[in-house]
Amino acid sequence: MTLATQTGKLPVERRGVFSKKLSGILEPYLYVSPALVLIIAVMLMPLILGLSYAFRDIRILNPFSGGFVGMAHFQTLMSDQAFLGALANTAWWTFGSLVFQFGLGLILALLLNRAFLGRGLIQALVFLPWAVPTFLSGLNWAWMFNPVVGPLPHWMTSLGLMAEPYNILSDPDLAMWGPIIANIWFGIPFFAITMLAALQSIPKELYEAASIDGATTRQQFISITLPFLAPTIAITLMLRTIWIANFADLIVVMTKGGPADSTQIVASYIFTQAFRRLDFGYASAIAAVLLVLLLAYALSVIALRRAMTHSDN
Amino acid sequence: MASIEIANARKSYGAVDVLHGIDLDISDGEFIVLVGPSGCGKSTLLRMIAGLEDITSGDISIAGNVVNDLQPKDRDIAMVFQSYALYPHMSVAENMSYALTLRKTAKEKIADAITNVADILGLSALLERRPKALSGGQRQRVAMGRAIVRKPQAFLFDEPLSNLDARLREQMRTEIRKLHRRLGATSVYVTHDQIEAMTMADRIVAMHDGIIQQVGSPVEIYDHPANIFVASFIGSPAMNFLEGTYETKDDNGADGAGIRLSDGSLVAVLPARGATNNQAVTLGARPEHITIAPDANSGLAARIDLIEPMGLSTLVHATLAGKPIKIFTMDRPDYAVDSTIHVSFDMEKVHVFDTKSELRLPPVIEPHPGHRD
Ligand SMILES: Nc1ncnc2c1ncn2[C@@H]1O[C@H](COP(=O)(O)OP(=O)(O)OP(=O)(O)O)[C@@H](O)[C@H]1O
Ligand SMILES: [Mg+2]
Numbered sequence: 001m002t003l004a005t006q007t008g009k010l011p012v013e014r015r016g017v018f019s020k021k022l023s024g025i026l027e028p029y030l031y032v033s034p035a036l037v038l039i040i041a042v043m044l045m046p047l048i049l050g051l052s053y054a055f056r057d058i059r060i061l062n063p064f065s066g067g068f069v070g071m072a073h074f075q076t077l078m079s080d081q082a083f084l085g086a087l088a089n090t091a092w093w094t095f096g097s098l099v100f101q102f103g104l105g106l107i108l109a110l111l112l113n114r115a116f117l118g119r120g121l122i123q124a125l126v127f128l129p130w131a132v133p134t135f136l137s138g139l140n141w142a143w144m145f146n147p148v149v150g151p152l153p154h155w156m157t158s159l160g161l162m163a164e165p166y167n168i169l170s171d172p173d174l175a176m177w178g179p180i181i182a183n184i185w186f187g188i189p190f191f192a193i194t195m196l197a198a199l200q201s202i203p204k205e206l207y208e209a210a211s212i213d214g215a216t217t218r219q220q221f222i223s224i225t226l227p228f229l230a231p232t233i234a235i236t237l238m239l240r241t242i243w244i245a246n247f248a249d250l251i252v253v254m255t256k257g258g259p260a261d262s263t264q265i266v267a268s269y270i271f272t273q274a275f276r277r278l279d280f281g282y283a284s285a286i287a288a289v290l291l292v293l294l295l296a297y298a299l300s301v302i303a304l305r306r307a308m309t310h311s312d313n
Numbered sequence: 314m315a316s317i318e319i320a321n322a323r324k325s326y327g328a329v330d331v332l333h334g335i336d337l338d339i340s341d342g343e344f345i346v347l348v349g350p351s352g353c354g355k356s357t358l359l360r361m362i363a364g365l366e367d368i369t370s371g372d373i374s375i376a377g378n379v380v381n382d383l384q385p386k387d388r389d390i391a392m393v394f395q396s397y398a399l400y401p402h403m404s405v406a407e408n409m410s411y412a413l414t415l416r417k418t419a420k421e422k423i424a425d426a427i428t429n430v431a432d433i434l435g436l437s438a439l440l441e442r443r444p445k446a447l448s449g450g451q452r453q454r455v456a457m458g459r460a461i462v463r464k465p466q467a468f469l470f471d472e473p474l475s476n477l478d479a480r481l482r483e484q485m486r487t488e489i490r491k492l493h494r495r496l497g498a499t500s501v502y503v504t505h506d507q508i509e510a511m512t513m514a515d516r517i518v519a520m521h522d523g524i525i526q527q528v529g530s531p532v533e534i535y536d537h538p539a540n541i542f543v544a545s546f547i548g549s550p551a552m553n554f555l556e557g558t559y560e561t562k563d564d565n566g567a568d569g570a571g572i573r574l575s576d577g578s579l580v581a582v583l584p585a586r587g588a589t590n591n592q593a594v595t596l597g598a599r600p601e602h603i604t605i606a607p608d609a610n611s612g613l614a615a616r617i618d619l620i621e622p623m624g625l626s627t628l629v630h631a632t633l634a635g636k637p638i639k640i641f642t643m644d645r646p647d648y649a650v651d652s653t654i655h656v657s658f659d660m661e662k663v664h665v666f667d668t669k670s671e672l673r674l675p676p677v678i679e680p681h682p683g684h685r686d
Contacts, residue, residue, distance in 0.1 A: 203396065203398065205394045205396050205398035206398050206400060208363075208365050208385075208392075208394070208398065209392070209394060209398040209400075209459075210400075210411075211365070211384070211385045211386060212363060212364075212365075212385045212386060212390065212391065212392050212412075213386070213411050213412035213415060213459075213463075214386035214412055214415045214416060215386075215411075215415055219415065223400065223402075223403070223411070224400065224402075227401075227402035228401075228402075
């Protein structure tokens with residue numbers, strides 16, 4: 001036995017310290033390499049490929065296209081009024097939807113967190129808008145705003161909000177509110193459910209202790225509920241901002257970006273460039289700009305959050 | 314400081330009755346311990362006093378005022394929870410000052426109160442920490458501090474020590490008692506640990522199934538349990554129970570009293586009030602009231618099952634008349650398992666319970682005039 005282990009050991013020693021060190025460094029990477037390869041193939045490759053289109057002239061209907069054009073697409077973008085309009089619309093669309101989705105979702109979650117008869121049923125129903133395919137809800141809302149088939153214009157006229165029933169989706173000044181309202185309806189469940197989950201993780205005794213300490217409901221909300229919800233609020237708001245900014249389905253279905261590009265957001269503009277004008281190169285350049293903007297947004301939020309939690313401790 | 318009166322208080326959750334008419338008067342400055350097995354309604358009663366739970370019927374008064382419809386904050390009580398319920402996003406100092414801040418107490422006054430209380434509880438070095446950076450014992454102290462700072466009329470404790478290890482629990486037990494002596498505040502303390510009840514209480518309230526079984530000082534409850542439940546619940550190791558029939562003549566036909574066990578042997582007892590010949594009774598004997606006879610000439614034969622050394626003392630497990638019994642001894646016995654010993658019962662200390670009603674039948678003449686039932 002002793003002899004066997006000794007002879008087994010010798011060659012390793014002879015191989016030298018350096019190669020031993022090297023294999024020690026490489027070994028862990030060897031183990032994770034299948035996962036790395038998979039991640040590169042599935043996540044990075046399409047991204048890089050897509051980005052590379054932004055620097056090439058790719059038009060489906062032009063057989064001579066495909067060449068490298070450098071920064072030409074980006075230069076065009078800088079003076080593309082439709083793009084700059086879409087950029088402003090994106091901000092409007094994103095924050096208009098987000099504020100109401102979050103506000104109403106939080107209120108709904110607070111209501112659902114109380115005990116009442118039929119709470120289980122209502123909780124299940126709240127999920128419903130989330131479960132409807134966006135394409136379908138887009139069509140649905142478009143019809144609701146249509147005075148010929150939908151009730152909304154008539155209701156608004158009765159309430160005195162409109163002089164006569166007409167379709168706000170065809171009014172360039174108001175059209176954006178159509179998809180935004182549909183988006184709010186669609187997004188409330190997400191916030192309601194995530195906030196409800198966070199609310200239910202707050203120990204009940206904290207509220208009891210606070211009520212004995214003399215805190216009113218509002219004071220309890222500020223000193224217990226909000227601090228508990230803060231991390232969930234921060235992360236869901238960030239995720240949803242990026243999500244909504246990229247979310248063109250409702251707009252494409254309801255207004256196709258019109259009238260007169262008044263509801264065009266960057267994501268729907270990409271869709272229009274790629275699948276209507278069939279200019280994939282230009283569409284990719286817009287997508288690259290959107291990617292950079294959202295990345296910058298995400299990084300700044302993360303930095304802000306880190307700064308806040310640091311000052312917290 | 315204030316007295317607390319509970320008059321015929323009931324609690325039901327829908328069709329389930331949890332408390333069946335609780336009557337209890339707690340005097341000013343008293344330390345009351347509610348004790349009972351899990352689910353008997355101790356927390357429910359405490360939470361009703363605190364105002365965290367509605368009172369189905371009956372009245373609860375604090376300092377003479379009926380508080381049934383008062384909010385918790387208007388009852389001027391403080392509560393220490395089993396989970397401590399410290400506000401996780403506030404520092405120790407903020408946790409303790411929260412109630413005072415809400416009351417708009419002057420800043421300097423708050424600072425004084427915090428310094429003072431932190432001093433008493435040894436928290437001065439921890440004031441800036443968050444609860445999550447504290448040990449269990451420290452959190453417990455902060456919870457106590459939060460209650461003390463406010464100088465409430467009464468303290469309510471719901472099993473505040475059950476999350477601590479045995480040594481710390483023992484230490485906190487004495488600290489809470491000392492604190493009580495110092496502050497003199499009326500306290501209601503809930504526990505299912507009968508040792509806590511025995512060591513801390515001015516008076517123990519033993520509860521079972523939503524009914525108060527007995528109220529009395531720890532010694533009263535220990536020496537004169539009202540019924541089989543209290544007798545079995547209080548005391549560790551627990552009391553031994555042997556069923557038999559009550560007899561008014563001893564083996565020689567002379568007048569006396571005894572309990573005939575199932576194996577035919579007779580245990581002499583003091584004549585019990587209201588017990589009749591041949592009545593089904595239960596003999597209750599604490600382990601320390603059974604002695605092992607030095608020889609086979611006296612006492613009842615029992616078979617050794619197990620010897621359990623406990624350091625200070627030894628617990629002998631044996632079988633007598635087909636029933637397991639425990640015997641407490643300060644000796645160091647070295648009996649072999651399955652060997653036979655002879656035991657005798659301390660006639661003046663054992664209890665006679667009516668088997669049917671489970672109530673204790675006290676002796677016609679109390680052996681200890683000092684204690685009355
Ligand atoms: N919200 C409720 N609905 C229905 N029954 C309840 C409710 N809260 C408590 N109970 C019941 O009331 C009884 C008493 O509960 P309580 O919490 O007062 O017990 P406890 O004596 O404090 O027990 P433990 O020592 O385990 O804390 C239990 O049987 C429990 O199941
Ligand atoms: Mg309890």
